[in-house]
Amino acid sequence: MVSGTDNWYATLSPGEAVSSGIVVRVMEGRAKKIEGNSDYPINQGKHNVVAESGLQGLYHPDRISSPRIRRGNRGEDKWDEISWTDALSRVSESMTNLKKSSGVVLVTEPLSSNLNLVVNKFVSKFNVKHVQYELIEKTNLRWAVKKVFKQDRIPDFDIENSDYVISFGADFLNTWNSPLRYSRGYSNFREQSTGSGRGTLIYVGSHLSLTAANADKWIYVIPGSEGILAYAISYVLLDKYESDVKVSDEKTWLKVLSQYAPSKVKELTGLSESEIEELAKGLVKHKRPLVLGGGSVGAYTNGMQNLEAIYMLNVLLGNVGQKGGVIFNPTPPILKGFPDHLSDYANFAHMRELGSSAKSGEVEILLLRGVNPVYGVPGFKTCLSEIPLIVSFSGIMDDSAMMADIILPENHYLEDWGSDIPNPGPGYPTIGFQQPVVRPFFEKRGIHLGTKSFPDVIMALAEIQNIDLGLNASNYENVLRNFVDELFKLKRGSIKANNSRDFWNGVLQRGGWWDVDDRVVNYELGSIPVPTKLASARFSGNVDTYPFYLVPFELGSLTDGRGAHLPWLQATPDPITTVTWATWIEINLNKAKELGIKEGDVIKVKSEYGEIEAFAYPHPGVSPDVLAIPIGQGHESGDRYSSARGANVLSILSPATDEES
8 A cells, every 4th residue: 555645736727718726636646636726816716617627638538649640531530650750840841841931820729928929939930820719709808898998908897896787698607708706706796795785686698698597687688789788778877867977978978879768779679668777777876886798799790889888888887997896907017028919819800811811722831729610610621621731739639630630739738837817817917827737648658759738849840940939948848937037026926035946936836926916006098989879780591581599608618619528527517407418409498389399309400501400408598589509519520528429509600790890
């Protein structure tokens, strides 16, 4: 019997929209248990099933254990194992023999902090086009925040200290932005230990999400009309409560908003005049109101305007920079040279441009890291046939990796170094650090096989080409050490140390660095933009042929589908329906009876762009004109747990875009 001694290591869980801080229990070199890091500002000790499932990702039986090269046709899943030396030399040779100097495209998930710096150096030196892609993108949210609040970073929404919250489609208890942080704040919001009583939550949306189910009142609106409702509320605030709301040009505001008076928008929103006035009254009568908007509200063709109208309510209520309101996030220090501009972020238009370039033969090498566009972008798979070389860095097989010619598997995050700047942050500068808590699982296969760190691989490619990236580091760990040395020179923040070595150890022990004293105090909103006429949401298909609104929604377990290969996440019941391991279609209970549909029936859903089949789930919390289908299943290729399971609702969506963004 070997007497075991357990060690706990602080690191990050990057599987969510905003990385959470975790501590991992390691016994005899094996990771055994994951818990929340009580020190990390984002989650403060809480964690969820996504963080917990990191262990299954680390010890997954289908992990790719060494570089592979395709044998046979793309998509046949026939591979030969090759060494890292051979694999890197093949990629390097292809980059040297380009017909066009700009023929290489790197597609990644949205990057932050040091990894973004390394990638930016790489793409600039090699003349590589870098496209950031996120399946559930936040483009409209970022741009609305920029326009309304003049901020490049998403603010912190102080739910904890608010007493009245209206959420327009933002499922902040389950999937939106930073659900661990918001859930913790929501708990205090309900207890209201400040003495102002239990906070009130109103949810406005077209789908009964987890947040809607927890609300005091769920208000159904016609999909795409959320911005109209926000304008109607703004009109009531200015017309009836002018002493509580001030704008520079009230006459102009009222003139524009008068067309959205509650009496005029009933058919557009589905809400009566009294219901709209009640919402406005609730905002004014409470001391610390807060309005949120996100999720599908920003995903319509008028999503940008919807979110602008929603977040403008916070400006009218004067809760910007106030306790229980909208708290701005400062830019973390020493980020000179770190790309962090709105134009650098992912959007659907970039992926459509990439598809067109691929079809026309302009893309010679496609590098894919942390993304699965074959699954998330309808029609993208057909664009790949004209690309001579596709390289995937995926550590487990997915729809896009299956179409690759070479796979360079990267380490699991519990085996790797990293850092993250959360966006949104907690209202003060926060930088999370990720350290390897165990040795790489496949290192026993030798230095020529196994998995490697993605930034180390691209730094190795630069070394093969004799190109200096200007990082003053031989590997990614040293990049992080250099960065931490710069943090140490600031002589402030959460880590106190006498020398850089002790400072480095302190950062790793606590899982990051933050400075609670650095907050945005002097903010200037400037002139508030006068509201403009709202565009109506466009929907594809004739209403007689296609009578339902399709509302896709995220799951807190599978998120955007990246967790489909983990059985713990597949087996986590949806909190509303309790369904697992499948795709279901939520349909109104009475509508289902009218159509002769029972629970468990396999039904076909058809749009102008395709059709899918899934199980019916008759539901009293669904409007008669809505079908709600979860995202995450329906992978054509993958591992033993995700492949050919359920249906992919993304495959039947219209490729319509928001012209504003």
